Amino acid sequence: MKSLSYDVKKCLGCKSCEIACGLAHSLTQDLFKAVKEEKLSLPRKNVYAVKGKNFPLSCRHCDDAKCVTACMSGCLVYDQDKGMVMHDESRCVGCWMCVMVCPYGAIRPDLKTKIPLRCDKCKDKDEPACVKACPTGAIIWKETL
Amino acid sequence: MKQFVIIGNSAAGIAAVEAIRSKDKTAKITIISNEEYPVYCRCMISYYLAGEVKEEKLFYRPKDFYQKNNLELILNKKVSRVDPKKNRVVCEDKTQVGYDALFIATGARPRFPAIPGIKKKGIFGLRTLKDAKEISSLIPVTKSISVLGGGLIGLKAAYALRKRGIEVKVVVKSKQILSQMLDNPAAAFLQKRLEDNGIELLLGQDVTEIIGEGDIQAVKLGSGKVFGCSMVVVGKGVEPNIDLVKEAGIDCKDGIIVNNLLQTNIPNVYAGGDVCASSHALWPIAVEQGRLAGLNMAGEKIIYDGSLGMNSIEFFGLPVISLGIYKTKEGDAAYEELKVCDPKENTYKKLVLKGNILVGVILAGKIKNSGVFLRLIREKIDLSSIKDRLLADDFGCPDILDLVKDKEKVYV
Numbered sequence: 286m287k288s289l290s291y292d293v294k295k296c297l298g299c300k301s302c303e304i305a306c307g308l309a310h311s312l313t314q315d316l317f318k319a320v321k322e323e324k325l326s327l328p329r330k331n332v333y334a335v336k337g338k339n340f341p342l343s344c345r346h347c348d349d350a351k352c353v354t355a356c357m358s359g360c361l362v363y364d365q366d367k368g369m370v371m372h373d374e375s376r377c378v379g380c381w382m383c384v385m386v387c388p389y390g391a392i393r394p395d396l397k398t399k400i401p402l403r404c405d406k407c408k409d410k411d412e413p414a415c416v417k418a419c420p421t422g423a424i425i426w427k428e429t430l
Numbered sequence: 431m432k433q434f435v436i437i438g439n440s441a442a443g444i445a446a447v448e449a450i451r452s453k454d455k456t457a458k459i460t461i462i463s464n465e466e467y468p469v470y471c472r473c474m475i476s477y478y479l480a481g482e483v484k485e486e487k488l489f490y491r492p493k494d495f496y497q498k499n500n501l502e503l504i505l506n507k508k509v510s511r512v513d514p515k516k517n518r519v520v521c522e523d524k525t526q527v528g529y530d531a532l533f534i535a536t537g538a539r540p541r542f543p544a545i546p547g548i549k550k551k552g553i554f555g556l557r558t559l560k561d562a563k564e565i566s567s568l569i570p571v572t573k574s575i576s577v578l579g580g581g582l583i584g585l586k587a588a589y590a591l592r593k594r595g596i597e598v599k600v601v602v603k604s605k606q607i608l609s610q611m612l613d614n615p616a617a618a619f620l621q622k623r624l625e626d627n628g629i630e631l632l633l634g635q636d637v638t639e640i641i642g643e644g645d646i647q648a649v650k651l652g653s654g655k656v657f658g659c660s661m662v663v664v665g666k667g668v669e670p671n672i673d674l675v676k677e678a679g680i681d682c683k684d685g686i687i688v689n690n691l692l693q694t695n696i697p698n699v700y701a702g703g704d705v706c707a708s709s710h711a712l713w714p715i716a717v718e719q720g721r722l723a724g725l726n727m728a729g730e731k732i733i734y735d736g737s738l739g740m741n742s743i744e745f746f747g748l749p750v751i752s753l754g755i756y757k758t759k760e761g762d763a764a765y766e767e768l769k770v771c772d773p774k775e776n777t778y779k780k781l782v783l784k785g786n787i788l789v790g791v792i793l794a795g796k797i798k799n800s801g802v803f804l805r806l807i808r809e810k811i812d813l814s815s816i817k818d819r820l821l822a823d824d825f826g827c828p829d830i831l832d833l834v835k836d837k838e839k840v841y842v
Contacts, residue, residue: 290840333828340828345840351801354721355714357441357473359490376487378477381742382714385751387801389827394797396747425842 286368288429289406289413291341295423296332298339303328305418306343309407327395329404330415341415341424343404344391346370352383352392368429369408374400432457434727435519435527437509437674438535439463440472441713442703442720444491446533449724451499457728459501460527462519464508467559468496472537473713475562476583480590488559509536512678514696519674531698531727534675534686535720538668538704538711543578547640553662556587568661569594576600576649576659578637580607582743584665588629589745591663599630599657601637601649611741611752615771616778616792623748623776670705683707690733692723700727710739738807742797748776751800754807755782755790765789770821779821786814802827809835 304316311319311326319326330343346369353361353370360376361383363369379399384392393402407413416426434450436443439461447459470488477483496503508522518528540555542548554565565587573596577588580602588598600607606617607624621631632651639650640662648658670685681687681695685707692700702719704711715737722734740753758765768781777795781788781803788806793799802825806813811833819825831838 288840290842293841331826333824333826335828335831338828340831340841342827354717357471357490357713358487359471376490378474378483379744380473381744381749381751381797381800384797385740385742385753385800386714386804388805390799390802391827392798392801394749396749399744 286429287406287426288346288368289343289404289416290425290427292423292425293338293340295421296339296341297421297423298332298334299420300332301418301420302330302341302415302424303332305414306330306404309410309414310402324398327393327402329393329402331393342389342391343415344370344387345389346404346406351386351388355382355386357382369406370403372401372403372405377401432530433528434459434531434533435529436461436533436535437463437512437519438533438537438703438705439465439469439503439505440535440537440703441716442535442537442723443533444469445717445720446535446700446702446724446727447499447501449721450728453725453728453730459499460504460529461496461501462504462507462509462521462527464506465558465560466506468493468503468505470559471713472557475559476556476586476590478559479556479562479566479587480593482593485559509674512675512680512699514678514680514699517698529698532700533720533723533727534694534699534701534705535703535716536671536674536705538670540583540664541667541669542664543637543666545638545640547642547646550640550642550646551644552642552646552660553640553664555664556583557668565591565661565663569596572596572661574599574659575661575663576637576657577663577665578649579665579667580604580631580633581610581665581667582608582741584663585624585743585745587663587665588624592627592629597630598628599632599659601632601635601651603634603636605634607631607633608743611739611743611756612750613757613780613792615769616750616752616756616780616794619773619776619778619794620745620748620750623746627746668704668711670707672705690735691726691731692719692734693726710737712737712739712741738804740804742800748795749797750792750794751797752793753791753800753804754788756780756792757790758782768817768821781820783813783817786812786817788813788820796823799826802830805834806830 306328307326333340360373416424510522577584577600592598636652637649641648686701700723702723703716742751766783771778780792782790791803
């Protein structure tokens, strides 16, 4: 099972990962068309700058995920095999309980669609878009135990 | 083989069952519910009433959940008493079920005020799917409705019925809505949003009588004013369903009293969720209590470190979250409040600190980092070094990396 980690020393805070993330989750997959989509695809990753260092932040798919316990609609399930919190958007009602309890503030409430957005590790692709987009190699995608 | 009995088929009950099964694959588990449905999400029935969610989406576990987990589910049966001396529960129809360990998760029921006319037809709580269905079936013949109470249930009912095109008046005893969750400014924000969407709010008023021969025709306020409606939904708080333990020798005071293992004064009887005394009636809390009780019933000894009042709501696109102590007495020097308010953007953020430790938060409009604040409250972290950052728009988890207990593994 692979997961994301970050070499903070290498992160320039260029936010290429944010753009790549938004684009990867857009309908058209084309930057100039994507920004005009009716439901704008928001990045599930944000880079925070603190004391001169940059920290990319997104869902870590905790195995004791607080969001899963808090979810009342049953749309969040932790998938042991994939090592991921799975989100069934069709069941989600946008109650924001998951946002309320996420210790990392890694779930982004999309108020327009009433759907909380989170990293899905670009599930259909072999490598997340943020990893590909990072110009300095600050985003590490590797096997974890 | 051990026999576990769970009374109640909702958040706490189901969490307990899953926890027991995770430890013990063979024990006999019996769930007894006085409702007619498999497990559904109680918090979502207002979405169902609003027409935003279909009935099948309320059932938050797959259809074969009970079968797959080898559970005996008894529906439509009310437990009339618990008999700890004989380790059994006795149902209304006199059937008995014996247990080695019992979990009471009977929840709570709406509290109806003792006013003339309260027993009339057309007065509802909004607690069960049955309530929602009964209200829903009357919508075609309902033009206007009065909601008693400006708390979460009252407003959720008001929102749902407004969405269905009904004229809604909400009568609120206190001077603000959601007085048990929000401070004045946050409540005012939400109030405006509700009013802008056609819900009428009558603050500082109380209904003293429900008028009508047979069907409801009107409600009367303390001020003497009368206005017409043909249905009433009551959201004036809840009372725990503890009738079944009245003569059982189980300690109660506004609910069943449990220790930090979720155990009552009788060691093999556990309780969790809304039926418990001094527990915050909230879905995630009921789930957590149920889970820990279940694990402890199956032989673990896991301490529950207490619940924190919190809630998340959204009406007409305005999300609001409240955590911990949301309101302090004016002039109380023990507390410090940090606030930022932007009426144009519809955002409000208030942090309550006690000796540089965060004890409460209200967020309206922008709620993204709520969980980070919750962590600061739970871990009782001294925030003096980052106090100037707390209200910043870009404040987030990376600001507290050096302060929290668990050290980061994702940043190298």
